[in-house]
Amino acid sequence: MMALRLLPLSLSLWALAASAADYSAWKHHVPDADRKRTSPYAGQSDAIAAGSRLFSDHCAKCHGGDALGSRRRPSLRAAEVQRATDGEIFWLLRNGDLRHGMPSWSPMPEPSRWQIIAYIKSLGEVPAETPQPGSIN
């Protein structure tokens, strides 16, 4: 009887844990060599401005103009993204996460992808108010 009462709680905790694990799961797949890559444009104001335009054209439709995401699309200002290395985000843009709806941006030239990363990193971290159900995915 006690086990039955604890079942919903167990399931909730499991779902929460699974969700949290899923959210940053992509990072575990990034090879070390890619993780260590550094942006040639980090912190450059021109690159950030160019990245802002590219973000508006290609990313804002899903992640929002403020990059805060939505119920089904993750915030790019969450800690998982803002604390990721430039190389990790670059790897994600190249490969996407097709299973979870994030397309590959490999057709976009590499310099443009680095410009988007410079812009995203310039936005800064905004803590999520509620757990993110999607993955970045």
Place this chain on the structure above:
Amino acid sequence: MILRSGVALAILMGILAVLCGAQEPPYFVTYSHSLEEPGNLEIASKGAAGSPQYANSFISQTLELEYGATAWWTTEVYLAGQHTSNDSTIFTGYRWENRFRPLLREHFINPVLYVEYEHLTRADKGLLEVTGHDSIADFQLTNAQARSALEQSLELKLILSSNTHGWNISENFIAEKDLHEPEPWEFGYAIGVSRPLALAARAQSCVFCRENFSGGLELYGGLGTTDGFGLKATSHYLGPIIGFNVPKGPTITFSPNIGLNDNSISVLYRFTVSYEVQQVFGFLHRGGR
């Protein structure tokens, strides 16, 4: 009656082409491994015009609706029509295609599987692919003769594509089979190479700057059938491509294709206007925002 409906279709397609813009890779026949983004709908008007030897000149219009079902699956519907001078304007049929990415990561060569059902009359002049022994003789039939022959066929493609240093290199291998006639499998190929004119974006918004243009080259043609594989009695085309992506607007692409042998139309002019409607069913995806 047929003429009226054909003209109405051509006008409708023309209006759609003007109203809708697009963001498209520059190829006309070749596919790369780039799929439509999930939730986006691309509307494109693809045209081809030519003056085949010993036949009336023509202009074809194909309306394309491409939807990103998932990040690894894109589905498209085509509606095709054509106008032949000194003849008529007719609707020639439809196609339904699906493209799948079997590998979920980016590799040096990325395969995509392509499956298409075609329900077209022989009057179709869209030239979205060239297979088997397709040749200039196909254009010498009148629309009345050609439209009486309906072809329901299955088309399969293996798409291989690479992105490196700003370049895209794509190769397509095509196999096509009529589902109702005892005809052999027909084969074809398409190869494309393209690159944006600038790899990095400028800080300031601009319209006629290099980053909004892309150039490339496309080669495609038939490879015979299971009864006679090879280049004999096949047609081939080669053409430079120029694409212009209007910021927050349509993508306009143009290519003059040169026929490479006597079986080909000497010059084929291709043009596409396409526009991407972002997150067309966004109200289903946006959730609480």
